Every structure is written in structure tokens, then in C-alpha cells.
Amino acid sequence: MRALFTDFYQLSMMQGYFFSKPKEVAVFDMYFRKAPSGGAYAILCGINEVIEYIQELKFSPDDIAYLKKSGYFKDEFLEYLKSFKFSGEIYAIDEGSIVFAHEPLIRVRANILEAQLIETAILNTVNFQTLIATKASRVCESAKNASVMEFGLRRAQGRSAGLYGAKAAFVGGCIGTSNVEAAAKFNLPALGTHSHSWVQSFDSELESFRAYAKMYPNATLLLVDTYDVLNSGLPNAITVFKELRDKGHEPLGIRIDSGDLEYLTKEARKMLDDAGFKDAKITASNDLDEYAIEHLYQSGAKIDSYGVGTKLITSQDSPSLGGVYKLSGVERNSKVEPKIKISNDPRKINNPGLKQVFRFYDKDTHKALADVICLDGESFENLESLEIFHPLYTYKRYKLQNFYTKKLLKPLFENGKFVGEKKSVKDIAQTTKSEKQSMWSEYLRNVKPPTYKVDLSQKLWDIRENLLTKHRS
Amino acid sequence: MRALFTDFYQLSMMQGYFFSKPKEVAVFDMYFRKAPSGGAYAILCGINEVIEYIQELKFSPDDIAYLKKSGYFKDEFLEYLKSFKFSGEIYAIDEGSIVFAHEPLIRVRANILEAQLIETAILNTVNFQTLIATKASRVCESAKNASVMEFGLRRAQGRSAGLYGAKAAFVGGCIGTSNVEAAAKFNLPALGTHSHSWVQSFDSELESFRAYAKMYPNATLLLVDTYDVLNSGLPNAITVFKELRDKGHEPLGIRIDSGDLEYLTKEARKMLDDAGFKDAKITASNDLDEYAIEHLYQSGAKIDSYGVGTKLITSQDSPSLGGVYKLSGVERNSKVEPKIKISNDPRKINNPGLKQVFRFYDKDTHKALADVICLDGESFENLESLEIFHPLYTYKRYKLQNFYTKKLLKPLFENGKFVGEKKSVKDIAQTTKSEKQSMWSEYLRNVKPPTYKVDLSQKLWDIRENLLTKHRS
Structure with a gap:
């Protein structure tokens, strides 16, 4: 039912286009207007799944039968759907890249029926990942050198949220996931040891720890908060760690999943050190997010790694990315005629036309300076300097010098054929890592970061102004 | 990969149990500690998918190969997994029921390996739905008599969030969904007309409306805010509505997706009425939730139906239900020995033992009075009266009289065999409707509702206290 993974109005519009202008070619841009969680940036993710969706997109006989039964669609149109496939052009920014508000992340140029159908799946996929x-x-930024493991599957918004959320978490910097399906599918480290129920099911905590250490002598990481961390969990863990060492094994460490993590981890560190287990690691979990971790770090809590669940896999404080997919032009005589949608909110007016995005880098530091959205075909490579300006507050101007540029939108599909490159999730995570190195750290700050400059080229700005003037009259 | 839809630690514990106590039978309860969004209640949803999961649960050769490759699992255990199937007992409350914090919604009594494996999928499924x-x-409560349509797929947290979210939204009271896949799978009304891109792609708004009305003369609902609602969208819509009427068709109405919905819908209502289209409906959308709708209703906005997207499909203000799955007992000589997990937070201590939940109804009004969690086997049917008390603040007492009771937990699986009843989504929605009628309206209030009484039977309370005392010493 992959073709039915769409909104009903896409199909009603498709039928409308089919009978009114079946040959129309349109340009759509996918972009968001605001980065999540009050941050300055986003990590683009989900492009691989967009590729798979486009490649596999077709209407099965069952899909056609369902649509026919609805009584809403005419036979001629259903006949067209039977042999439907995407035959247009798609450009996208590399998966794992750092991207900003208003930049076209995906650009579709295709027959309007095709371009319209794929809107919903593209938005669903890219928005979430x-x-x-x-x-x-x-x-991961807040955890500094401590590692972060994703284990939110039980609170994820459904199975695919857990699956692709685990992938996205790895792209964003996590070292692995508790989700076995995700680990298998994306070749990621699967992590996890035991829960409270393991401890409860034995007659005593000590007995449960011994059984675990016996089973996993080289991977003994014990959850110490089923009854009482300092008075029961840690003394029992240390007893078992000593028994392990006597048999020639070193323990991995402990996990604390409740209580005050600053106090408990400091005490635990002392107890482990005093008992001779300076290399035993302390893992902390319990409803953590970047803000809690930041505070734990500042307070000197002794934590080597974090398990992060609910608040990561749902992006709790900001559980949706409002990515949109807007028509920016239609073809007339093989040329793209720019189109605009007007809104009272100036930030909601789309950028018309067939566009490209350039990132400007400083030649010496190789740090990103600004991005410029421009018309397809514009180039800035041979300029000595470029004065860029804020698209709404045009008095805000900035002169770029000593730069080189990179074109961000690259071809994925041409004439329906995949012409891009599909990278492994580990490679995508690597892209993210180097992208972050190319950014000044201010922009990566979690709280009140500065705004990264994303301006419009003069040519694009002029087209936009002209269309606004035209619609005013 | 259905069997890998789990957390890695379930598998590491399973292997641990396999080699230390493969015959252990345990009891687990699934429950939540706090209803979402500050409300008093939740609508239980997802039971059908739990049934399907249990019925189809097995390890494929690929799953086994993946686990073997990890190097973490022994051949004897992998051999066991090859023929794994769930052979235990599951009780659950009827899907669509109104449920409250701390009540066991699902009760699993099974070999501990089996009971442990299924934790993650049960939580993921039931928490989200x-x-x-x-x-x-x-x-829907806030919309009063106006209808609510779900159309959040593009912002849902992945494809299955959109799919099962649409089902859950229908269970909760929505009249249909934009999600074609969900409509097809669950036999729900698929709804939707056209977007801004339809309007933009034509040379004028009027032309786009005419084309839509020509295609759908008996289902003409026009989106009027692409350029300017009152000065362009409505006049053009009314022109087309008149043309439609001249040809013998009546329009459905208009949709407004931006701007001030109170002002615009009041003005739109006047313009439509004045033009002779008193039956044309007004649909409103734009980032709505129960709070915004409540205010629109109070302000007298003229809205016949709402389209609700992002904030419904992600439950934006409360994007996770913290449902847990806790070991509450292990079998010793065919009897369940109660087990407890202790926490500093008294609301986090689980209720031990094999339990049942009763709902007490008033014989005259048939309204629910209170719920009592008790030990399996207890009965309250022939009592004249029953004094119930708050499990933590035991001075809070309440005398139930003139009541009859219903047992909420019902058998779904016995010896691994499905013995329950699988209802259609429409029937589940019907259950929700009658459940809501059995509740005093105070409990359904969205903001600051009173707490519905969920108390423990004296027997269960005694067991809990005894275990706490035992662990203190």
C-alpha cells in the first residue's frame, strides 16, 4: 500500500489535474520555517527512505480496487494510476548535512500529478527523521565526551518511529540503540543489559547479579536501583565485581535509572573507586534530555554514558518539525514560471522559482560563513566579495570575502532514474560529524544560539518582490 | 523482523533466564502512572495490534542469523528461539475503554522468557495508540457538535504513527482521516479536497475554483486563503458556487487554513449567507488543538468542522504516554508470589500480585462511581456497601452504595491461544462513545478535571504494605 501512504486530497487533486491539465510540470520545494527546540540548525535526515519510496512507488491492484470502490475516481484516471511511476527530477541536500530554515532541502520538478502525490510521504519521512x-x-552536544545510547522504543510513536528514530539518533551522534530491529536493519550497535524485572524475579538482588555475571562475565553491567542504590545495589554489585575479578574478568560497570543522579553517581564513583574498580563505568538514565544532561555535566556528576529514551525518540519539547512542500513554479515553454503563496506572516511567503542553495566557507578557517538561496544557474565562485542582506530586514547587510562555496542541492533523480548516491547510516553519521566541525560552535549551542545567515540572492529577491507587487494590484 | 521489534536487553535477559531458570512463570502488568495532557482519563487503544503481534510472533531464519552473527548468543538458546512462540496467558481491558492511572490494562502470565520478550512491542503499541x-x-470534546477530521500524516512521527494514529483518532471521536492507507486498512472515511498548490498552479484563483467545481460538482469544498480570504477567496468561491447552483448542484462549502479564524469565519458566514448559501459549511484548520478549539467555540466562531493535524497526531503538548510493564509476581507451586519494585516516589511503587480491576456503577444513573484494583478472585457483587480508601492517603475514604460492578480485565490469550474478540475500528469507536456516556462529564473535562477514584482492595493493600515492610528490614 505504499502508494496509499498519502493524503486523500493528493488523489483528488491528481484526478483534477488529470482531466484539466495532465501535461503540467511543476516545481515544489520541501523546507521548514523554524529549527526544532529553539536551536539554530537541523540535521537533515530521511533522504535514503525518500529514495526508496520513489523507487518503489506504484499502485498495486489492491490499491486500485480500493480507490475504485470509493466511487470517487473515474476509470480513465484509475487506468492511468495502474502504470503510474515517478518520471521526474528530484534534487536534495546530502543526508546528514546541517541545514537551516527556509532552505529548499528537496526540490521536485515533475509532472504535477507525480509531484503532488509524493508530497505527504516526503514530508512524513523527512520531518520526523x-x-x-x-x-x-x-x-550529544550536551553530553560532551560521555556517550549517548538511544533506548526510547517503548515510548516511540509507533514501530516505524522507533525504527527510523533509532537511525536518526545514530546520525545525530548516538553510539547505538536498544532497538534490535533498527540495529539489524541499519547495521548499528545493539545495546542493553537487564531491567528491574530481572532483579525482582530472583529471590534476592545479590542472587540476580550473580546470575547475570555468570551469564555475561565479560559484559557485566548491573542495574543497581531496584531496591536502594547505595545501601543495596552498589554493595551487591561490588561483591559480584570482586567475585568476577577473582575469576579473571573485569566488570563493565553499573547503571542508575532513578533518584538524584548527581548525588548518586558521585557516591557510586567513590564506592567503586574505593573498592578498586576505577575502570567500572557509570551509566545514567531516567527521563533525560539535553537540558538535564547539561545540568548534570555542570554539576560534576560522575557519568560515563547516558541512556536516553522518551525525550529523544519523541523530541518531547518540540515533537514535530513543520516542514512544508510548496509549489514554487510551473513550466511554461520549458521555462519555470515562478509562483508565490501570500500570507499575512511575511516568514510564511514562499521563495518562488527553481532554486539552488550555496554555502559560503572561509578560505582560512574552513568554517561556514552564510548560506545563500538563489536561482538555479547562479554562481558566486569567482567573486572577490559579495554583499548579502536579510530577506525581510534589508538594511541588515554583510560583506562576504575570502570565501569558497559549495552547492548544496544535488541531483537524486533525473527522468525518474536514480542518479544519486545512497550512503550507509554510518557514513551519514560521518557526514554529520564533519558538518558540525565546519560550523562555529555558537550555532550548535542548545539554548539561545545566534541566527545563522540564510539570505536570498539579489535576483531571487527581485522576483519575489515583483510577484508580491503584482498580487497587491 | 517482527521478533526483533524489541529491546536488546529483552534478548540478553531471555538468554540469562534460559540458562538459569528456563521454567519460571512470571506475571507482568502494563499500566501508566499519569493520564496525558493533564486530563483525568485515557482511552485504551492498540489492543487489536497487540493481538496480531502475539499471533504472528516468531523468529525468522534471518532474525536468528542476525543474532548469531552478533556473537552474543549461544547456539542452544538460538535453537530455542527457532521454535519460539507465545504460549502463555494475556488479559486485557476492552479496547476503546476509558481507563485510569495505575490500573493494569494488560496482564501477562507466562514463562518469563516469553513475557519479557513482548514487553517492548506491547508498550510501543499501546502507549502510542x-x-x-x-x-x-x-x-472532539472541545469541538462540541462540530466534527473533527484527522489530517496530520505529514507531521506524524513516521508512517506507522500516521497509520495507527489515524485509527486511534477515529477511536477517540474523529469522523475520518486524510490518510488513505489508514482509511483503506481500517475502513474509515477518507477525507480531503485540495491544497494551496492547486490554486497556485492555475493562472488565477477563480480559474482554479472553476476547474475544481467542474471535476467535483457535488463535492465542491474550496480552500479560500491562498491569496486573501475576504477580498479574493470568498468572492471567487461565491461566484463559482452560483455557477454550480445554476447547473443544479449545491456546494459543500469552504475551508480557511490561516489568519484569525474567529474573525474570518464570522465574516465568511455573513458573506455566504448573504449570497444565499446558508447550507455551505465552513471548515477551519491551522495548528489547532483542544485549547484553540475551546476558545474558538467560546468566541462564537462560525465553524462547522475542524481539520486537526500536527497537534493531534503527535499529541504535541504531551507526546508520550509513560506506560510501563512491571513484574508483579512469579509462580511458586502454581501460585503467584507477589513481587514489588521500591522507589523513593511512592506513586512509582508497583502493585504486587495477580490482579483484576472492577468498575463500580450507580444502579440508578448507570454512571461510573470508582474503580477498585484487587487480587484476582476477589468479588464485590453481593455487598450492600463498600468503603474504599485512597492507597496512599488512607484517611480519604468513600462509601460505595447502590452499585453494580463490571470486571474490566478479560481473557485475550490462554495457553497461547487467542480466546478474545477482535472488534472492527468502528466498533471500538462505538465502545469509546458509550464509555464516555457512562462517565460524569467532570472527568472528561480537558483542563483541571477532578481525580477519578482508583483504589486498592484491602487485601491488595495489605500485601503491598507487607512487602514494603519486609524490604525495609
Whole structure:
């Protein structure tokens, strides 16, 4: 039912186009207007799944039968759907890239029936994965050198949220996931040891720890808060760690999942050190997010790794990315005629036309300076300097010098054929890592970061102004 | 990969149990500690998908190969997994029921390996669907007699969130969904007309409206805010509505998706009425939730139906239900020995033992009075009266009289065999409707509702106290 993974109005519009202007070619841009969680940036994620969706997109006989039964669609149109496939052009920014508000992340130029159908799946896929990759990046930034593991499956918004959320979390910087399906599908480290029920099911905590250490002598990480961390969990864990060492094994460490993590981890560190287990690691979990982790870090809590669940996999404080997919032009005589949608809110007016995005880098530091959205075909490579300006507050101007540029939108599909490159999730995570290195750290700050400059080229700005003037009259 | 839809620690514990106590039988309860969005209740949803999961649960050769490759699992255990199937007992409350914090919604009594494996999928499924059904119920409560359509797929947290979220929204009271896949799978009304891009793609708004009306003369609902609602959208819509009427068709109405919905819908109502289209409906959308709808209703906005997207499908203000799955007992000589997990937070201590939940109804009004969690086997049917008390603040006492009771937990699986009843989504929605009628309206209030009484039977309370005392010493 992959073709039915769409909104009903896409199909009613398709039928409308089919009978009114079946040959129309349109340009649509996918972009968001605001980065999640009050941050300055987002990590683009979900492009691989967009590729798969486009490649596999077709209407099965069952899909056609369902649509026919609805009584809403004419036979001629259903006949067209039977042999439907995407035959247009798609450009996208590399998955794992750092992206900003208003930049076209995906650009579709295709027959309007095709371009319209794919809107919903593209938005669903890219909105969610980008949201979670961004959240993971924020959490990992706050954890500094401590590692972060994703284990939110039980609170994820459904199975695919858990599956692709785990992928996105890895792209954003997590070291692995508790989700076995995700680990298998994306070749990620699967992590996890035991829960409270393991401890409860034995007659005593000590007995449960012994049984675990016996089973996993080289991977003994014990959850110490089923009854009482300092008075029961840790003394029992240390007893078992000593028994392990006597048999020639070193324990991995402990996990604390409740209580005051600053106090408990400081005490636990002392107890472990005093008992001779300086290398035993302390893992902390319990409803954590980037803000809680930041405070734990500042307070000197002794935490080597974090398990982060609910608040990461749902992006709790900002559980949706409002990515949109807007018509920006239609073809007339093989040329793209720019189109605009007007709104009282000036930030909601779309950028018309067939566009490209350039990132400007400083030649010496190789840090990103600004992005410019421009018309397709514009180039800035041979300029000595470029004065850019804020698209709404045009008095805000900035002169770029000593730069080189990179074109961000790259071809994925041409004439319906995949012409891009599909990277492994580990490679995508690597892209994110180097993208973050190309950014000044201010922009990666979780709280009140500065705004990264994303301006319009003069040519694009002029077209936009002209269309606004035209619609005013 | 259905069997891998789990957390890695379930598998590491399973292997641990397999080699330390493979015959252990345990009891687990699924429950939540706090209803979402500050409400008093939740709508239980997802039971059908739990049934399907249990019925189809097995490890494929690929799953086994993946686990073997990890190097973490021994051959003897992998051999066991090859023929794994669930062979235990599951009780659950009827899907669509109104449920409250701390009540066991699902009770599993099974070999501990089996009971442990299924934790993650049960939580993922029931947490999400219950969350969205509850949110939808809240939104529909605020909409009073206006209808609510779900159309959040593009912002849902992945494809299955959109799919099962649409189901849950229908259970909670929505009249249909934009999600074609969900409509097809669950036999729900698929709804939707056209977007701004339809309007933009034509040379003028009027032309676009005419084309839509030509295609759908008996289902003409026009989106009027692409350029300017009152000065362009409505005049053009009315022109087309008149042309339609001249040809013998009546329009459905208009949709407004931006701007001030109170002002615009009042003005639109006047313009439509004055033009002779008193039956044309006004649909409103734009980032709505139960709070915004409540205010629109209070302000007298002229809205016949709402389209609700992002904030419903993600339960934006409360994007996770913290449902847990806790070990409450292990079998010793065919009897369940109660087990407890202790926490500093008294609301986090689980209720031990094999339990049942009763709802007490008033014999005259048939309204629910209170719920009592008790030990399996207890009965209250022939009592004249019953004094119930708050489990933590035991001075809070209440005398139930003139009541009859219903047992909420019912058998779904016995010896691994499905013995329950699987209802259609429409029937589940019907259950929700009658459940809501059995509740005093105070409990359904969205903001600051009173707490519905969920108390423990004296027997259960005694067991809990005894275990706490035992662990203190």
C-alpha cells in the first residue's frame, strides 16, 4: 500500500489535474520555517527512505480496487494510476548535512500529478527523521565526551518511529540503540543489559547479579536501583565485581535509572573507586534530555554514558518539525514560471522559482560563513566579495570575502532514474560529524544560539518582490 | 523482523533466564502512572495490534542469523528461539475503554522468557495508540457538535504513527482521516479536497475554483486563503458556487487554513449567507488543538468542522504516554508470589500480585462511581456497601452504595491461544462513545478535571504494605 501512504486530497487533486491539465510540470520545494527546540540548525535526515519510496512507488491492484470502490475516481484516471511511476527530477541536500530554515532541502520538478502525490510521504519521512537527528545532536552536544545510547522504543510513536528514530539518533551522534530491529536493519550497535524485572524475579538482588555475571562475565553491567542504590545495589554489585575479578574478568560497570543522579553517581564513583574498580563505568538514565544532561555535566556528576529514551525518540519539547512542500513554479515553454503563496506572516511567503542553495566557507578557517538561496544557474565562485542582506530586514547587510562555496542541492533523480548516491547510516553519521566541525560552535549551542545567515540572492529577491507587487494590484 | 521489534536487553535477559531458570512463570502488568495532557482519563487503544503481534510472533531464519552473527548468543538458546512462540496467558481491558492511572490494562502470565520478550512491542503499541485516542477524545470534546477530521500524516512521527494514529483518532471521536492507507486498512472515511498548490498552479484563483467545481460538482469544498480570504477567496468561491447552483448542484462549502479564524469565519458566514448559501459549511484548520478549539467555540466562531493535524497526531503538548510493564509476581507451586519494585516516589511503587480491576456503577444513573484494583478472585457483587480508601492517603475514604460492578480485565490469550474478540475500528469507536456516556462529564473535562477514584482492595493493600515492610528490614 505504499502508494496509499498519502493524503486523500493528493488523489483528488491528481484526478483534477488529470482531466484539466495532465501535461503540467511543476516545481515544489520541501523546507521548514523554524529549527526544532529553539536551536539554530537541523540535521537533515530521511533522504535514503525518500529514495526508496520513489523507487518503489506504484499502485498495486489492491490499491486500485480500493480507490475504485470509493466511487470517487473515474476509470480513465484509475487506468492511468495502474502504470503510474515517478518520471521526474528530484534534487536534495546530502543526508546528514546541517541545514537551516527556509532552505529548499528537496526540490521536485515533475509532472504535477507525480509531484503532488509524493508530497505527504516526503514530508512524513523527512520531518520526523530530521527532527530526531537534530534532537540527538543536541543531546550529544550536551553530553560532551560521555556517550549517548538511544533506548526510547517503548515510548516511540509507533514501530516505524522507533525504527527510523533509532537511525536518526545514530546520525545525530548516538553510539547505538536498544532497538534490535533498527540495529539489524541499519547495521548499528545493539545495546542493553537487564531491567528491574530481572532483579525482582530472583529471590534476592545479590542472587540476580550473580546470575547475570555468570551469564555475561565479560559484559557485566548491573542495574543497581531496584531496591536502594547505595545501601543495596552498589554493595551487591561490588561483591559480584570482586567475585568476577577473582575469576579473571573485569566488570563493565553499573547503571542508575532513578533518584538524584548527581548525588548518586558521585557516591557510586567513590564506592567503586574505593573498592578498586576505577575502570567500572557509570551509566545514567531516567527521563533525560539535553537540558538535564547539561545540568548534570555542570554539576560534576560522575557519568560515563547516558541512556536516553522518551525525550529523544519523541523530541518531547518540540515533537514535530513543520516542514512544508510548496509549489514554487510551473513550466511554461520549458521555462519555470515562478509562483508565490501570500500570507499575512511575511516568514510564511514562499521563495518562488527553481532554486539552488550555496554555502559560503572561509578560505582560512574552513568554517561556514552564510548560506545563500538563489536561482538555479547562479554562481558566486569567482567573486572577490559579495554583499548579502536579510530577506525581510534589508538594511541588515554583510560583506562576504575570502570565501569558497559549495552547492548544496544535488541531483537524486533525473527522468525518474536514480542518479544519486545512497550512503550507509554510518557514513551519514560521518557526514554529520564533519558538518558540525565546519560550523562555529555558537550555532550548535542548545539554548539561545545566534541566527545563522540564510539570505536570498539579489535576483531571487527581485522576483519575489515583483510577484508580491503584482498580487497587491 | 517482527521478533526483533524489541529491546536488546529483552534478548540478553531471555538468554540469562534460559540458562538459569528456563521454567519460571512470571506475571507482568502494563499500566501508566499519569493520564496525558493533564486530563483525568485515557482511552485504551492498540489492543487489536497487540493481538496480531502475539499471533504472528516468531523468529525468522534471518532474525536468528542476525543474532548469531552478533556473537552474543549461544547456539542452544538460538535453537530455542527457532521454535519460539507465545504460549502463555494475556488479559486485557476492552479496547476503546476509558481507563485510569495505575490500573493494569494488560496482564501477562507466562514463562518469563516469553513475557519479557513482548514487553517492548506491547508498550510501543499501546502507549502510542492510547495517547492519540486520548488526544482525539479531548479535541472532539472541545469541538462540541462540530466534527473533527484527522489530517496530520505529514507531521506524524513516521508512517506507522500516521497509520495507527489515524485509527486511534477515529477511536477517540474523529469522523475520518486524510490518510488513505489508514482509511483503506481500517475502513474509515477518507477525507480531503485540495491544497494551496492547486490554486497556485492555475493562472488565477477563480480559474482554479472553476476547474475544481467542474471535476467535483457535488463535492465542491474550496480552500479560500491562498491569496486573501475576504477580498479574493470568498468572492471567487461565491461566484463559482452560483455557477454550480445554476447547473443544479449545491456546494459543500469552504475551508480557511490561516489568519484569525474567529474573525474570518464570522465574516465568511455573513458573506455566504448573504449570497444565499446558508447550507455551505465552513471548515477551519491551522495548528489547532483542544485549547484553540475551546476558545474558538467560546468566541462564537462560525465553524462547522475542524481539520486537526500536527497537534493531534503527535499529541504535541504531551507526546508520550509513560506506560510501563512491571513484574508483579512469579509462580511458586502454581501460585503467584507477589513481587514489588521500591522507589523513593511512592506513586512509582508497583502493585504486587495477580490482579483484576472492577468498575463500580450507580444502579440508578448507570454512571461510573470508582474503580477498585484487587487480587484476582476477589468479588464485590453481593455487598450492600463498600468503603474504599485512597492507597496512599488512607484517611480519604468513600462509601460505595447502590452499585453494580463490571470486571474490566478479560481473557485475550490462554495457553497461547487467542480466546478474545477482535472488534472492527468502528466498533471500538462505538465502545469509546458509550464509555464516555457512562462517565460524569467532570472527568472528561480537558483542563483541571477532578481525580477519578482508583483504589486498592484491602487485601491488595495489605500485601503491598507487607512487602514494603519486609524490604525495609
